[in-house]
Amino acid sequence: MRIFMVALFSVGLCWGEGTEGCKPSKLNIPGAHYPCVYPDGRATFHVVAPDAHQVQIRVVGQGFDMAKEADGAWTVTTTPLVVGFHYYTLVVDGVRVADPSSRTFFGSGWENSGIEIPEPPDVDYYLPKDVPHGQVSQRWYHSQVTGKWRRCYVYTPPDYDAGKARYPVLYLLHGWGEDETGWHTQGHADFILDNLIAAQKAKPMIVVMDNLNAVKPGEDGRIFTSLGRLPPPRPATPPAEGGQSGAPPVRRGGLAGFTGATFTEMMFADLIPMIERTYRVLPGRENRAMAGLSMGGMQTFLTTLANLDQFAYIGGFSGSTGGRGGAFDPKTSNNGVFADAAAFNKKVKVLFLGIGSMEGPGAKNFSDQLTKADIKNVYFESPGTAHEWLTWRRCLRDFAARLFK
Amino acid sequence: MRIFMVALFSVGLCWGEGTEGCKPSKLNIPGAHYPCVYPDGRATFHVVAPDAHQVQIRVVGQGFDMAKEADGAWTVTTTPLVVGFHYYTLVVDGVRVADPSSRTFFGSGWENSGIEIPEPPDVDYYLPKDVPHGQVSQRWYHSQVTGKWRRCYVYTPPDYDAGKARYPVLYLLHGWGEDETGWHTQGHADFILDNLIAAQKAKPMIVVMDNLNAVKPGEDGRIFTSLGRLPPPRPATPPAEGGQSGAPPVRRGGLAGFTGATFTEMMFADLIPMIERTYRVLPGRENRAMAGLSMGGMQTFLTTLANLDQFAYIGGFSGSTGGRGGAFDPKTSNNGVFADAAAFNKKVKVLFLGIGSMEGPGAKNFSDQLTKADIKNVYFESPGTAHEWLTWRRCLRDFAARLFK
Numbered sequence: 001m002r003i004f005m006v007a008l009f010s011v012g013l014c015w016g017e018g019t020e021g022c023k024p025s026k027l028n029i030p031g032a033h034y035p036c037v038y039p040d041g042r043a044t045f046h047v048v049a050p051d052a053h054q055v056q057i058r059v060v061g062q063g064f065d066m067a068k069e070a071d072g073a074w075t076v077t078t079t080p081l082v083v084g085f086h087y088y089t090l091v092v093d094g095v096r097v098a099d100p101s102s103r104t105f106f107g108s109g110w111e112n113s114g115i116e117i118p119e120p121p122d123v124d125y126y127l128p129k130d131v132p133h134g135q136v137s138q139r140w141y142h143s144q145v146t147g148k149w150r151r152c153y154v155y156t157p158p159d160y161d162a163g164k165a166r167y168p169v170l171y172l173l174h175g176w177g178e179d180e181t182g183w184h185t186q187g188h189a190d191f192i193l194d195n196l197i198a199a200q201k202a203k204p205m206i207v208v209m210d211n212l213n214a215v216k217p218g219e220d221g222r223i224f225t226s227l228g229r230l231p232p233p234r235p236a237t238p239p240a241e242g243g244q245s246g247a248p249p250v251r252r253g254g255l256a257g258f259t260g261a262t263f264t265e266m267m268f269a270d271l272i273p274m275i276e277r278t279y280r281v282l283p284g285r286e287n288r289a290m291a292g293l294s295m296g297g298m299q300t301f302l303t304t305l306a307n308l309d310q311f312a313y314i315g316g317f318s319g320s321t322g323g324r325g326g327a328f329d330p331k332t333s334n335n336g337v338f339a340d341a342a343a344f345n346k347k348v349k350v351l352f353l354g355i356g357s358m359e360g361p362g363a364k365n366f367s368d369q370l371t372k373a374d375i376k377n378v379y380f381e382s383p384g385t386a387h388e389w390l391t392w393r394r395c396l397r398d399f400a401a402r403l404f405k
Numbered sequence: 406m407r408i409f410m411v412a413l414f415s416v417g418l419c420w421g422e423g424t425e426g427c428k429p430s431k432l433n434i435p436g437a438h439y440p441c442v443y444p445d446g447r448a449t450f451h452v453v454a455p456d457a458h459q460v461q462i463r464v465v466g467q468g469f470d471m472a473k474e475a476d477g478a479w480t481v482t483t484t485p486l487v488v489g490f491h492y493y494t495l496v497v498d499g500v501r502v503a504d505p506s507s508r509t510f511f512g513s514g515w516e517n518s519g520i521e522i523p524e525p526p527d528v529d530y531y532l533p534k535d536v537p538h539g540q541v542s543q544r545w546y547h548s549q550v551t552g553k554w555r556r557c558y559v560y561t562p563p564d565y566d567a568g569k570a571r572y573p574v575l576y577l578l579h580g581w582g583e584d585e586t587g588w589h590t591q592g593h594a595d596f597i598l599d600n601l602i603a604a605q606k607a608k609p610m611i612v613v614m615d616n617l618n619a620v621k622p623g624e625d626g627r628i629f630t631s632l633g634r635l636p637p638p639r640p641a642t643p644p645a646e647g648g649q650s651g652a653p654p655v656r657r658g659g660l661a662g663f664t665g666a667t668f669t670e671m672m673f674a675d676l677i678p679m680i681e682r683t684y685r686v687l688p689g690r691e692n693r694a695m696a697g698l699s700m701g702g703m704q705t706f707l708t709t710l711a712n713l714d715q716f717a718y719i720g721g722f723s724g725s726t727g728g729r730g731g732a733f734d735p736k737t738s739n740n741g742v743f744a745d746a747a748a749f750n751k752k753v754k755v756l757f758l759g760i761g762s763m764e765g766p767g768a769k770n771f772s773d774q775l776t777k778a779d780i781k782n783v784y785f786e787s788p789g790t791a792h793e794w795l796t797w798r799r800c801l802r803d804f805a806a807r808l809f810k
Contacts, residue, residue: 053458095497096505097502100501140538279566
């Protein structure tokens with residue numbers, strides 16, 4: 001037994017009994033009762049930290065100070081949180097870390113904790129159900145453009161392995177600070193597609209989830225990790241404590257250097273050829289869609305609007321307004337791609353602008369401007385959600401059902 | 406731009422310039438200079454924590470106190486660390502957490518940080534190379550035995566998709582506190598197989614990486630999360646600070662209740678049938694191998710030795726001695742499966758006992774006892790490594806090359 005035990009050790013986990021009516025978050029590590037979620041969306045967090053002086057939970061843009069109990073545990077119950085997946089962090093004496101009771105999820109450039117506030121029980125479009133399941137495969141490939149090995153995840157629909165059919169392809173991008181794991185881990189893209197396909201609401205399709213970070217040798221990659229901020233050698237001050245976790249510390253114009261050009265080049269030189277020689281793919285632009293969330297939506301607009309001969313379906317989820325570059329002018333924006341509305345409408349089968357209702361009017365304004373310029377587009381608003389994954393799950397469900405028809 | 410920024414915030418990451426000659430660990434989050442590793446295996450860690458009172462790094466069973474610098478950053482340089490992958494943790498004022506500068510890896514029941522101390526440049530058997538690559542697929546399936554959805558990862562060899570051939574299958578298990586992600590994330594099983602197959606050192610095979618935790622409704626699952634310790638409602642004291650991180654806090658006999666019976670039942674009722682109806686698999690025991698590390702090695706011995714009609718290849722990596730249950734007696738141990746050596750040797754093509762040289766003599770003693778009882782077995786010792794992933798990568802390389810021949 002001795003040998004077997006060498007690697008084991010205990011950690012300061014939260015073994016407290018669940019508070020009455022408070023169910024452990026399904027994103028907890030096995031055996032952790034906390035955080036737990038009440039039916040009304042309040043969540044109780046619990047951390048053992050007898051020697052700490054100040055402990056806080058930061059979730060959905062709010063900070064919740066934890067209170068120390070006699071046994072050295074700190075605990076807090078939040079106000080009701082909006083449904084869906086939320087990144088959250090634990091702050092121990094000023095240091096922001098992941099809560100050891102939670103699984104971690106790559107977002108904002110590091111491994112955050114996550115908590116899921118359940119939707120009503122009848123909302124199950126992103127949950128595993130008793131329907132045929134596709135699979136998500138990890139695919140490594142070498143990029144000539146970046147000179148590096150890259151990893152993407154590829155969803156193939158339920159019948160892919162057993163059959164010989166060819167399928168259309170959706171290229172689907174994550175947001176800033178996330179990576180190629182986001183869409184199936186936080187977003188449940190695989191279950192969303194499984195359920196849509198089983199209900200015959202979406203065509204069976206391949207979904208390619210790549211990493212939007214693409215940097216050539218010698219190119220400055222910091223825009224992807226820091227949105228253009230120059231990281232000082234060592235920060236003289238810790239991150240501000242009082243602000244909302246969602247408050248942007250970046251300066252205006254921090255994305256000014258972002259052109260998406262290297263990703264676009266890599267996509268055409270490396271990614272699409274690899275996918276098309278590896279999978280049974282239907283050819284041509286009418287079988288190719290691209291979408292992304294937030295910065296991935298920006299990338300989608302930059303890539304597709306400059307290459308309409310390659311894509312017939314375009315989706316921006318909480319990121320569609322970023323592709324315009326300054327004030328919108330249908331005659332000149334995006335090199336005039338919108339100037340001939342009839343020609344654009346003939347080429348682009350779906351132009352989809354999705355947004356959470358709590359995110360502000362930017363996407364709606366853009367949609368209205370497009371409509372005014374006679375550009376057909378779909379405006380989709382997720383009720384009651386912000387710049388978070390539930391908005392993007394809902395966007396994907398709506399968008400995927402419109403593709404390849 | 407406003408909408409796009411909502412989800413962004415800064416964290417207390419380590420943006421320091423790399424110390425001369427110290428290369429960022431390849432397991433860091435993008436853009437993080439620390440931890441970095443010197444050519445001699447020393448590592449420098451760096452955390453911004455101006456308000457903390459005590460900060461420590463715990464890695465390879467040692468605690469390294471960090472020193473506070475004038476700018477509020479804490480830093481420490483370790484003694485030389487052994488090559489390979491190491492879990493590590495950050496301790497901020499007594500709270501063990503993951504270092505926000507590192508990617509996280511599920512081990513010891515939670516999301517640890519990880520650091521990779523590189524082997525010499527010519528050691529590349531677990532790195533991606535310019536050879537044909539297989540893929541690792543995430544496969545969800547519903548278990549009748551546990552009543553739950555389960556996830557496994559399945560490696561299919563490079564020619565699988567393009568061809569029609571059938572392949573033998575290796576079922577490969579992680580260790581205690583880890584999960585089905587371990588073998589491809591920490592272990593690089595996919596690259597190890599890609600490279601072996603390309604060099605014609607291993608037969609092309611399918612590798613199924615499942616989760617060894619399997620609990621029936623109503624069954625006590627705590628053995629998997631706590632090795633049988635009954636977690637107190639709330640621990641009165643924090644984890645001991647002075648001890649080695651590798652020191653076992655569990656009591657002797659903590660695994661006494663572990664029989665592996667539910668996993669074995671689930672494997673035959675749910676997992677193997679799902680694999681064999683989903684993938685192009687060669688039939689029969691001579692095309693089926695099972696191996697595991699640590700607790701997964703125990704599970705392997707428990708499952709296979711009771712079902713030799715189902716498996717011809719058996720591997721225990723740092724876990725092989727756990728399967729015996731008490732003192733070894735070739736006539737009676739494991740229900741007498743070793744009693745007829747000639748019959749055993751005819752059935753079992755490879756019985757593999759792997760161990761790190763720093764783990765103690767248990768596996769060697771077991772191998773010697775088997776040899777004395779005329780049971781053919783392979784004893785494999787990884788030089789200079791302990792109960793860690795480099796031992797298990799080396800075990801897999803050696804074991805996989807012996808299979809299905």
